[in-house]
Amino acid sequence: MLGNEFDPRDLISGPWRACPACGKDKFGVINIGGSRLTRRCRDCWHGQEYRLPELRKKIIYLDQFVVSNLMKLENRAIKGHANVAADPFWRELHDLLFQLIHLQMICCPDSGSHEEESRIAPFNPELKKTYEALSGGITFKAFDSIKSNQIAELATAWAEEREPSFDFESKKVLSRNPNEWNERFYVVVGDNPFISPAELRRVRTELHANIARLFRDVWGKEKQSFEYWYELERKGFQGHLLNAAATHKRERAKVISAFKPGEEPSLEALDKLLPSFPERIIEGIESIMRFPRGGGLRSPEEQAELVRSFLSKNRTAEAPFVKLQSLLFAAIAVRAERGQKEPPNQGTATDIDTLSHLLPFCDAMFMDNGCRSLLQNIPGKLRPPETAKVYSPNVKAEFLNYLRSIRDGISAEHVQAIREVYGAAHLGGVPSAQGQ
Numbered sequence: 429m430l431g432n433e434f435d436p437r438d439l440i441s442g443p444w445r446a447c448p449a450c451g452k453d454k455f456g457v458i459n460i461g462g463s464r465l466t467r468r469c470r471d472c473w474h475g476q477e478y479r480l481p482e483l484r485k486k487i488i489y490l491d492q493f494v495v496s497n498l499m500k501l502e503n504r505a506i507k508g509h510a511n512v513a514a515d516p517f518w519r520e521l522h523d524l525l526f527q528l529i530h531l532q533m534i535c536c537p538d539s540g541s542h543e544e545e546s547r548i549a550p551f552n553p554e555l556k557k558t559y560e561a562l563s564g565g566i567t568f569k570a571f572d573s574i575k576s577n578q579i580a581e582l583a584t585a586w587a588e589e590r591e592p593s594f595d596f597e598s599k600k601v602l603s604r605n606p607n608e609w610n611e612r613f614y615v616v617v618g619d620n621p622f623i624s625p626a627e628l629r630r631v632r633t634e635l636h637a638n639i640a641r642l643f644r645d646v647w648g649k650e651k652q653s654f655e656y657w658y659e660l661e662r663k664g665f666q667g668h669l670l671n672a673a674a675t676h677k678r679e680r681a682k683v684i685s686a687f688k689p690g691e692e693p694s695l696e697a698l699d700k701l702l703p704s705f706p707e708r709i710i711e712g713i714e715s716i717m718r719f720p721r722g723g724g725l726r727s728p729e730e731q732a733e734l735v736r737s738f739l740s741k742n743r744t745a746e747a748p749f750v751k752l753q754s755l756l757f758a759a760i761a762v763r764a765e766r767g768q769k770e771p772p773n774q775g776t777a778t779d780i781d782t783l784s785h786l787l788p789f790c791d792a793m794f795m796d797n798g799c800r801s802l803l804q805n806i807p808g809k810l811r812p813p814e815t816a817k818v819y820s821p822n823v824k825a826e827f828l829n830y831l832r833s834i835r836d837g838i839s840a841e842h843v844q845a846i847r848e849v850y851g852a853a854h855l856g857g858v859p860s861a862q863g864q
């Protein structure tokens with residue numbers, strides 16, 4: 429407020445309680461953080477801290493089309509508003525999601541996919557505002573980091589002669605612990621300057637072109653079983669990785685030898701000087717084999733033998749993201765073989781990427797129908813149980829029921845804490861909170 433003195437008492441807000449020190453109804457909330465609530469009296473400045481119940485929020489991934497529709501629902505001026513508003517499902521979904529977010533029962537993290545797809549779409553600022561309102565600024569780490577973690581666990585387990593054990597605890601792959609009580613505000617950052625829309629379009633186009641080529645020239649031509657395609661993709665991953673790493677190494681050598689004194693190198697040449705993702709993965713495996721976790725150092729011979737045996741057993745084929753992505757590719761291959769003429773679109777490539785990295789970390793995902801039907805094309809004995817957590821518009825009533833079941837499972841302790849932290853108004857429309 430311009431011209432007015434800053435009054436620290438303005439940081440205190442309701443719900444108001446009777447102050448244990450002076451007795452006035454001026455004992456309000458000054459801070460919410462982690463699992464703690466701090467109250468202070470506006471009048472006598474008496475302060476007190478309270479423990480809040482531990483949260484275990486459900487992690488729900490919403491596909492970009494959901495973000496886009498929820499954005500249109502809230503923006504009358506935007507084309508497509510009328511269509512979305514005409515379907516009561518979107519209003520109901522919107523209200524349930526935000527109710528559960530305010531009740532601290534779910535978190536809908538955003539991801540690189542949201543950021544990328546919004547950056548190349550019209551209405552980027554509105555889309556960003558929508559996915560950030562849903563995520564509270566909590567973001568899934570880059571898919572590359574999920575890949576490296578899974579391969580690192582496979583390498584470590586191999587060196588330690590034990591079975592790999594993957595940790596799918598969501599806070600490991602999120603920018604912040606989702607199980608904290610939310611402040612009334614969240615902090616977000618501006619557009620990521622390192623993401624260029626042109627570059628994103630290029631990567632997307634390449635990925636899609638590759639799938640379309642396989643679809644026409646390989647999958648559509650050979651009669652093979654689902655298992656055949658699945659094993660081919662799964663076991664082929666390591667070969668792709670090693671080939672890419674070798675190619676990047678050769679390109680770097682070429683670029684370096686082409687440098688001339690006094691000549692400005694092109695941006696493309698400079699880009700090739702940095703180790704690529706496949707090269708970093710290979711280096712990571714080598715370093716894990718060299719340095720045991722308990723300390724010390726293995727001999728170069730021991731290290732070389734561990735790397736050799738790890739690769740010859742094709743251990744990367746056991747990475748959860750490789751398995752999921754191969755199941756989805758195999759489902760497309762079988763469709764090509766059964767005569768589907770249209771190769772999958774670019775959106776399918778993005779969906780496969782998103783599903784194979786994020787599914788194990790989510791309690792539920794809401795994707796498009798095409799994506800869900802690919803999962804259903806996976807034969808029962810190979811279909812991972814977590815595919816049951818994937819919803820789409822074809823089963824939208826089930827998704828709403830799932831969300832309601834979360835809300836109705838709220839505990840009495842949780843209801844009481846919400847009343848203390850945010851006030852009773854927060855509990856409107858929560859059936860199990862009435863009359864308590």
Ligand SMILES: [Zn+2]
Pocket residue numbers: 447448449450451452454469470471472473474
């Ligand atoms: Zn007081």
